[in-house]
Amino acid sequence: MNVGLGTTGLTKARTSGHLDGIAVYTKHLLEHLPATGTEVSHFGFIEKHLDENVISLGKFSPQAIISSITGAPFYSSRKIEKNVQLFHATDHLIPKLKNIAVVATIMDPIPLSHPEWVSGSYQGLKKVLFKKMGQWTDHIITISEYSAQEIQEHFSIPRSKISVIPLGVDEECFNRISEQKKNEVLSRYHLESEYFVYIGTLQPRKNVNRLLDAFLQLPDEIQFKHPLVIIGRNGWNSESLVERLNKLKGSKRVFWLDYVSFTDKYALLQASLAMVLPSLYEGFGLPILEAFASDIPVITSNITSLPEVADDAAILIDPYSTDDITQAMLNIATDKALHNKMSILGRQRVKSFSWQSTAEKTANIYSSIL
Numbered sequence: 001m002n003v004g005l006g007t008t009g010l011t012k013a014r015t016s017g018h019l020d021g022i023a024v025y026t027k028h029l030l031e032h033l034p035a036t037g038t039e040v041s042h043f044g045f046i047e048k049h050l051d052e053n054v055i056s057l058g059k060f061s062p063q064a065i066i067s068s069i070t071g072a073p074f075y076s077s078r079k080i081e082k083n084v085q086l087f088h089a090t091d092h093l094i095p096k097l098k099n100i101a102v103v104a105t106i107m108d109p110i111p112l113s114h115p116e117w118v119s120g121s122y123q124g125l126k127k128v129l130f131k132k133m134g135q136w137t138d139h140i141i142t143i144s145e146y147s148a149q150e151i152q153e154h155f156s157i158p159r160s161k162i163s164v165i166p167l168g169v170d171e172e173c174f175n176r177i178s179e180q181k182k183n184e185v186l187s188r189y190h191l192e193s194e195y196f197v198y199i200g201t202l203q204p205r206k207n208v209n210r211l212l213d214a215f216l217q218l219p220d221e222i223q224f225k226h227p228l229v230i231i232g233r234n235g236w237n238s239e240s241l242v243e244r245l246n247k248l249k250g251s252k253r254v255f256w257l258d259y260v261s262f263t264d265k266y267a268l269l270q271a272s273l274a275m276v277l278p279s280l281y282e283g284f285g286l287p288i289l290e291a292f293a294s295d296i297p298v299i300t301s302n303i304t305s306l307p308e309v310a311d312d313a314a315i316l317i318d319p320y321s322t323d324d325i326t327q328a329m330l331n332i333a334t335d336k337a338l339h340n341k342m343s344i345l346g347r348q349r350v351k352s353f354s355w356q357s358t359a360e361k362t363a364n365i366y367s368s369i370l
Contacts, residue, residue, distance in 0.1 A: 103365060227253050
């Protein structure tokens with residue numbers, strides 16, 4: 001079985017040195033699909049010089065616009081069709097092809113369901129193109145039942161054309177970091193262990209401002225004993241949040257680390273007290289699994305896909321209630337029995353997820369279509 005994977009997002013992420021969720025997903029499919037008997041070719045809507053292993057397909061936007069207007073296949077489609085039996089668009093860049101099937105992974109329909117959380121110009125055109133791209137696929141893979149329901153509604157696609165395949169968790173998360181290594185990492189970031197940690201890009205739907213409000217309501221002794229560490233790059237519409245974080249720098253209570261390497265991230269997770277992820281919308285919520293694998297409790301939202309991923313292994317809060325977030329943080333900081341219980345539940349829950357399982361279920365989709 002010879003399959004083409006769209007690796008535009010991953011290729012660009014490797015060039016910049018910052019792998020987002022889509023890039024991590026694509027990376028793990030590339031690593032694990034061969035074990036399922038799938039031969040994988042790399043395709044990218046990029047210039048050829050970026051990565052010699054990627055077959056260049058030219059610019060995406062002009063082809064998508066022409067295809068949406070005319071109904072014709074992409075003008076780069078022959079490059080794909082002569083090399084593979086099926087194409088899998090992993091990064092929301094979905095080509096229209098004529099002679100082979102197209103599978104697309106759509107993590108969530110946020111540009112359609114919540115346009116207020118999307119940045120950039122030409123939003124009207126992008127929404128139209130996104131919906132058309134979803135509709136010209138042969139099959140859609142998404143990452144949670146919640147996302148599947150949202151995609152069915154906002155793309156007007158039959159549920160039978162949508163499969164749910166959860167994400168996995170990096171095996172490195174399970175490796176226990178030595179105390180010496182953890183101390184080296186903590187020293188580099190001027191931290192002491194047992195802090196609350198948040199991981200994610202700074203943007204409105206991540207709800208970080210409300211997380212800050214909730215943390216700053218905690219008693220002073222809790223704030224100083226268990227500071228709040230924010231790990232994530234500043235994203236769209238985060239100027240006021242960044243300004244707020246910078247003002248809190250000298251407080252010894254709130255630390256913003258921006259982007260950190262994968263190795264440092266795993267050490268920082270294992271040295272923390274608990275993860276707090278009060279997002280207003282997630283298609284999945286991969287940091288939850290990373291926290292579970294790191295043996296730390298999770299406080300997360302009771303809406304969208306997050307309860308589905310966390311199940312009963314996390315403390316669920318109303319992300320719109322500052323007091324609810326504060327109380328959960330206070331409980332996990334002061335109740336050792338609760339902390340131990342949630343750590344054990346998380347450790348059990350994360351066993352249900354692996355990237356090899358994700359790859360195997362994905363390969364089964366390919367087989368059923370072919």
